[in-house]
Amino acid sequence: MHLAQILLESGGPLLKWIEWISILIEILAISWIFIGIFSSTAQYFLRLMRKSHTSLVRYTEYRHSLARTLMLGLEILVAADVVRTVALEPTFESVGVLGLLVVIRIILGWSLVVEIEGHWPWQPAHGKSDQSD
Numbered sequence: 001m002h003l004a005q006i007l008l009e010s011g012g013p014l015l016k017w018i019e020w021i022s023i024l025i026e027i028l029a030i031s032w033i034f035i036g037i038f039s040s041t042a043q044y045f046l047r048l049m050r051k052s053h054t055s056l057v058r059y060t061e062y063r064h065s066l067a068r069t070l071m072l073g074l075e076i077l078v079a080a081d082v083v084r085t086v087a088l089e090p091t092f093e094s095v096g097v098l099g100l101l102v103v104i105r106i107i108l109g110w111s112l113v114v115e116i117e118g119h120w121p122w123q124p125a126h127g128k129s130d131q132s133d
Helices: 004-010 012-050 053-088 092-117
Strands: none
Touching: 004 092, 053 092
């Protein structure tokens, strides 16, 4: 018996709670992204006014901070989609949409890793090798 069938048989209130939980997870993700963008931008302008670093360092730190914020926000959004799909809509169509979202998130995550670390996730970092001496 699927989780959705059990939940449907147990009544609507539990389904409503799960739906609300998935919405709260989405709100958390959106809030995280918004606060991260605001915080990163504020830090960028503070560094700009203090002239504590070169413009390239400030810009690079800003981009990396935004990328980390987006990566975590996307992961939280995927968690909300998983909760919704597994508990509320376990159809082939919704699982397919979830799979597509996960693939998109993986591609975005890889591109953000390249942005932050300067190499693909499966490549060793610059100056490091996989072989031990």
